[in-house]
Amino acid sequence: MKPLWQEFTKGFNAQLPPFRLVLGLCPALAVTTTVEGGLGMGIATLLVLLMSNLVISLLRNIIPNSVRIAANISVIAGFVVIVELMMKAYTPTLFNILGVFISLIVVNCIVLGRAEAFAKKNGPVRSMVDALGIGSGFTVSLVILGLVREVLGRGSITLFSEANVKFQLLPQTDGYVFRLAVEPAGAFIFLGVILFVINLRSKKEKVAQ
Amino acid sequence: MRDKLWYMVLVLGCVAAVFGGALAFVNAHTRDVIEERTFRETVLPTLENVFAPYRPTNDFLKDKKSERVGEDAMGRQIRADIYVAQKNKMPLAMATILDGRGYGGIIRVMVAVDVNKKEIIATRTLQQTETRGLGDQIANPEEPFVKQFNGMRMEANLKLTSEGGQVDGMSGATVTSTAYAKTVKAACHLLLNQISQKGAP
Numbered sequence: 001m002k003p004l005w006q007e008f009t010k011g012f013n014a015q016l017p018p019f020r021l022v023l024g025l026c027p028a029l030a031v032t033t034t035v036e037g038g039l040g041m042g043i044a045t046l047l048v049l050l051m052s053n054l055v056i057s058l059l060r061n062i063i064p065n066s067v068r069i070a071a072n073i074s075v076i077a078g079f080v081v082i083v084e085l086m087m088k089a090y091t092p093t094l095f096n097i098l099g100v101f102i103s104l105i106v107v108n109c110i111v112l113g114r115a116e117a118f119a120k121k122n123g124p125v126r127s128m129v130d131a132l133g134i135g136s137g138f139t140v141s142l143v144i145l146g147l148v149r150e151v152l153g154r155g156s157i158t159l160f161s162e163a164n165v166k167f168q169l170l171p172q173t174d175g176y177v178f179r180l181a182v183e184p185a186g187a188f189i190f191l192g193v194i195l196f197v198i199n200l201r202s203k204k205e206k207v208a209q
Numbered sequence: 210m211r212d213k214l215w216y217m218v219l220v221l222g223c224v225a226a227v228f229g230g231a232l233a234f235v236n237a238h239t240r241d242v243i244e245e246r247t248f249r250e251t252v253l254p255t256l257e258n259v260f261a262p263y264r265p266t267n268d269f270l271k272d273k274k275s276e277r278v279g280e281d282a283m284g285r286q287i288r289a290d291i292y293v294a295q296k297n298k299m300p301l302a303m304a305t306i307l308d309g310r311g312y313g314g315i316i317r318v319m320v321a322v323d324v325n326k327k328e329i330i331a332t333r334t335l336q337q338t339e340t341r342g343l344g345d346q347i348a349n350p351e352e353p354f355v356k357q358f359n360g361m362r363m364e365a366n367l368k369l370t371s372e373g374g375q376v377d378g379m380s381g382a383t384v385t386s387t388a389y390a391k392t393v394k395a396a397c398h399l400l401l402n403q404i405s406q407k408g409a410p
Contacts, residue, residue, distance in 0.1 A: 063220055064211045071224050078228030082235045089239035092246050 004129055011133025017110050018141045018191070019198050024110040027101050028142055029187040036158045038146030040094045042139025044083050044102060049111050049131040051079045056119040057127035072115045077106045093162045110138060148190050153181030245270060251335065252319075256292055256304060259321040259331045263301045265294035278307070278399060289396075291403055300324050303400050306335065309392030312384040314338040316347065320358075320396035324404055327363045332393055344385030354379045354386065358393055363401055367394035 015021055018028040027045070031037035055075050056063075063071045084102045087095040095102065105111060114134055119127040150157060154177055155170025180186040210216055248270055256269055274291045281287055294302040304321035317336035322329050332355060339345045346352045357377060361367070367390050368374025369383075378386035 059224075063224075064217050066212065067217045067221050071221055074221070074224050074228055078231060081232055085232075085235050085239045085243070089242040089246070092250075 004126065007126055007129045008133035011130075011135070011137035012140070015134060015137070016141060016198075017134060017138040018145075019195055021110075021113075022195075023113060024108055024138060025191070026104065027108065028145060029184060029191065031098055031101050032142055032146040032149055032187060033153065033182050034097070034150045034158045035143055035146040036094065036161060037097050038142030038144075039139065039159070040087075040091075040098055041101060042135070042142045044087065044098070045105055045108060045110065046132070046135030046139055047083055048076065048079045048105050048108075049114060049135045050128060052076045052111060053114055053119040053127040053131035054124055055079075056115045057122060057124045060120045068120065072112065072120075073106070076111055076115070080105045091162055094160075097161075110134060145187070145190060145194065148194075149181045149186065153178045153186070252292075252306065255319055255333050255335065256321075259304060259319070259333065260294040260302055262330075263294045263296060265296055265301065267293070267295040269294070274403075276305075276399060276403070278395075289399060291400070302330060303403060305396050305399055307392050307396045307399070309388040309395075311337060311339050311388040312344050312382070313340060316385070316388055316392060318389060318392045318396065320393050320400070322363055322397065322400050327401070327404065329358050329361045329363060329393070329397065332358045332389075334389075339385045340382065343379070344382040346379060346382070347385060347389055352379075353377075354389075363397040367391075367397065 011017075013020075017023050018025060024045070027041050031041045052072070052075050056072055059071070059075075080103065083105075084095075087098075087102060114127075114131060118130050122130070147157065151169060155168065157167045157169065159165040159167075181190070253269065260269075269292045272293050272295065274293070275288045276291055277286050278289045279287045289305050289307055292304045293300050294304075302321055302323055304319055306317060306319045309316045309318060315336065316334060316339070319333045319335055320329065321331050321333075331350070333350060334347045334355070337345060337348055339347065347355055349355065354377065358367075361375070366374040367376055369376050369378045369387055369390060371378065371383075372387075374390070376386070376390045378390075
């Protein structure tokens with residue numbers, strides 16, 4: 001069995017969700033127009049993943065195999081709605097930015113994937129470490145994508161608009177936007193470029209081995 | 210045992226019940242906060258605007274009242290919120306928000322009235338999906354159709370002139386005009402009841 005810390009670090013290496021597993025692309029493309037969107041989405045997903053992995057791992061010997069999908073979805077959906085209500089109440093600006101994509105965490109393949117591939121076979125501690133690793137990897141990836149797109153697109157870095165934590169890098173001119181970086185098509189292009197860089201690096205590593 | 214039907218039903222039922230309970234708990238604890246947020250974002254600016262001449266000193270959300278105004282097709286209660294503008298504990302103005310059925314969907318109208326004069330102070334459209342360029346004029350507080358209600362008596366015949374009333378409709382948007390006037394009339398009726406219940410000050 002792998003040591004515990006490797007369950008965490010794999011979320012950043014071999015199983016980095018959007019870039020290595022190429023999972024969870026829908027939120028990765030949709031909400032990363034700003035750093036804030038990516039960060040908020042990442043943290044929301046991390047929380048849901050953590051809680052659902054814990055509960056599914058605890059219930060893994062109780063839930064019969066034939067109804068596991070229904071049970072897992074109920075667990076995940078429950079936590080998603082809890083996170084959604086909390087965000088609606090305490091971070092409404094962020095909630096407005098993320099909109100429908102919060103509810104869509106229910107069908108996020110990362111969350112369901114970890115439940116199926118990991119939590120139902122491993123103990124609660126290991127499952128939570130796995131969730132933390134994958135979740136943080138996902139968050140970091142979204143922040144990177146958001147950072148590239150916001151800096152290029154709007155020349156700013158927004159961390160938390162609720163408290164007005166925002167850095168303007170380029171002087172703000174009237175309606176300056178680099179459309180390609182802000183629009184969905186740009187999201188694909190930048191995602192592709194990052195994927196390319198990461199694949200190039202891992203190929204070099206393989207050759208070196 | 211684990212592949213028996215009753216066991217599967219039991220497990221799924223338990224999972225659903227536990228999460229249903231958890232959701233009810235979270236909902237109960239966030240409902241008020243969410244309601245206040247929505248109120249501050251959508252209703253409060255308009256409310257402050259129409260009440261401004263009275264220089265009210267009270268908290269509108271705290272003094273809000275909810276009244277039953279009817280039932281929908283399913284037999285559930287429809288309630289309307291009534292807001293009061295008070296100065297030194299004296300109610301000076303009241304406002305309510307009602308939904309009317311327009312040409313393109315629901316028209317949400319706020320009607321504010323003067324409690325002493327029993328006159329309409331102003332009407333405002335909070336939400337509408339009427340035809341662009343015709344019915345959607347109701348969203349503009351400066352539009353003559355909307356402005357004509359200001360200062361009208363609450364007991365006035367709030368029907369379109371074509372139906373023998375006092376309201377001039379917008380040409381090309383009869384359905385919208387009728388729906389708007391009807392909603393204002395319903396709101397006046399509701400607020401008049403409120404005023405007479407309290408005993409005219």
